[in-house]
């Protein structure tokens with residue numbers, strides 16, 4: 001009689017759980033400077049390897065090495081450092097504000113500051129980002145006023161979004177930042193549409209789409225790849241792989257083989273993986289993709305390999321699903337410290353200046369916070385008017401909404 | 411003035427709009443080279459080029475998502491969902507995104523898109539080519555919802571929709587594409603070329619969104635209908651000889667409440683007719699409003715005549731579709747009540 005082998009379902013599991021020894025031996029890390037820098041008009045099939053490697057510029061000693069180095073001046077790097085420090089300080093204060101009950105919710109960027117801050121500098125004025133919730137660095141690096149961000153987080157009377165959006169769901173057309181949706185991945189395909197429109201109008205502007213590793217499982221991610229490759233849209237398709245989607249490790253969205261970047265290969269989209277904690281590498285790769293888009297060569301997919309050091313949001317407790325020391329074991333280090341080390345090595349920065357900058361930035365953030373709080377916080381002080389609930393559903397208010405507003409007494 | 415079918419009127423609306431405003435772009439499955447499965451976009455690509463009218467991958471969520479992005483850029487996309495039945499994959503983009511972008515960004519971004527889709531039954535389309543999903547949209551704040559009943563309205567309303575600064579769902583009753591349909595499936599359809607509402611100006615005109623039209627004045631009972639059911643209601647009034655006033659809503663959201671209320675206050679009776687299923691259908695909304703605003707004028711309970719609470723059957727579609735006989739019985743019932 002034939003023995004029939006019974007099937008069993010494979011459910012991927014992370015290498016370690018709380019209590020275990022953090023282990024990132026599976027993360028294959030190329031040496032800094034080892035990955036070639038192809039011409040922007042390279043055929044996608046010639047750079048398949050770049051979807052499986054990791055482009056890095058800063059080595060362990062803080063030197064910038066290899067073909068992706070040398071694009072930024074000392075001045076620009078110092079600005080980059082400052083922006084990342086600002087985002088970190090902003091996060092710390094707002095996290096505290098949430099704990100103090102001044103807002104309902106907050107999401108921080110700890111460990112991922114280089115991704116959005118460096119990327120922003122590769123775009124030009126007029127380009128449009130379609131961000132998800134962990135890219136506030138796009139606004140900070142574009143000098144969007146922190147006080148406005150705080151007003152939004154507090155839903156106070158000065159909130160540019162009139163108290164309608166969850167905290168951190170900013171919107172600023174002027175700063176190339178599309179209104180954030182709470183529904184994951186929807187923005188990804190919208191970015192492609194925006195880029196298609198720019199091409200339809202023979203414009204010079206490009207778009208950037210943003211998504212997390214977990215959300216790449218959504219259909220809209222795949223829809224975006226279909227449209228971007230079909231129409232060769234001038235769009236940069238960014239995937240921030242910070243290893244975790246709330247409590248779900250990245251292997252659940254990715255499976256056991258391949259990389260997120262490699263998802264672009266089947267679509268003929270050039271795909272690159274980059275060290276997301278290396279400000280110089282992120283910027284260089286973003287610049288490369290932006291140039292491709294601007295030269296009408298079509299989309300590029302970029303996976304930023306990074307680690308979410310903080311909790312997913314203020315409603316999350318990461319110690320319940322991963323070792324407490326996992327972030328320390330993360331092999332790509334801290335983006336702020338790495339850039340700092342590089343600048344010190346170059347002789348344009350020092351421990352003293354760093355400490356001084358930290359103090360200045362903290363002061364700047366506290367000043368902004370005071371100013372924002374003078375307009376109120378979620379449960380205290382000035383609020384947007386109840387009238388604002390009814391405004392702006394349509395360009396012109398229809399009669400049924402007007403009747404309901406009157407009923408509400410406004 | 412030319413006589414046009416509803417399909418020609420829809421096409422003419424897009425053609426006129428694309429000619430006046432180069433921000434208008436048209437795309438969807440098969441709409442480019444081929445001109446759409448119902449030929450609503452025929453000739454647009456040849457005339458305006460393939461970056462203004464083009465074929466999309468079979469990916470409704472992608473069609474809506476990219477349209478939203480284009481609108482954010484400053485274009486005015488008018489997209490086609492091949493059948494209303496296939497808008498479900500795009501439902502998230504329509505209801506959570508397009509409908510709320512203006513509100514959630516406090517006007518920083520807007521979404522002036524039009525989503526055209528053939529709706530309704532009567533063409534032996536079976537379960538997946540016959541649905542009337544209007545109530546799924548009227549429940550969503552931020553959308554506008556239009557259902558025309560004839561070529562003249564279809565063109566004027568579609569141009570208004572394309573020029574509207576907000577997202578508009580434009581539901582085209584496909585049973586009316588070639589002629590008015592009064593529910594008598596055994597009789598040949600009179601083509602629009604023999605109907606006064608087939609008279610459609612060649613150029614630009616608009617019909618305001620949110621205004622109903624009284625198709626047949628009467629004093630005994632008000633019939634509220636839209637799309638294909640307008641013609642069924644007219645037939646039922648003729649056949650029963652009841653002096654019914656037939657209102658064609660044209661726009662479900664925003665709704666022309668004044669016209670309904672005025673009419674019901676005058677007649678004291680009301681029948682609401684639609685093709686979609688009964689439970690939680692748009693008719694329930696109309697009945698509530700009539701009850702709220704006309705209670706003391708009502709001489710009989712308001713009655714709904716609708717499709718059944720079942721999927722749309724293929725072989726028995728004439729028993730599903732509310733025809734003049736069913737509407738006629740409802741009229742008699744309300745008159746006796």
Ligand SMILES: Cc1ncc(C[n+]2csc(CCOP(=O)(O)OP(=O)(O)O)c2C)c(N)n1
Pocket residue numbers: 134182183184211212213214215216240242244245246308312
């Ligand atoms: C359509 C949808 N499904 C589920 C959620 C709930 N949700 C919010 S964030 C999140 C995890 C996302 O993880 P990832 O994409 O990896 O981004 P990260 O938070 O790691 O930056 C989930 C499941 C949602 N907001 N939208």
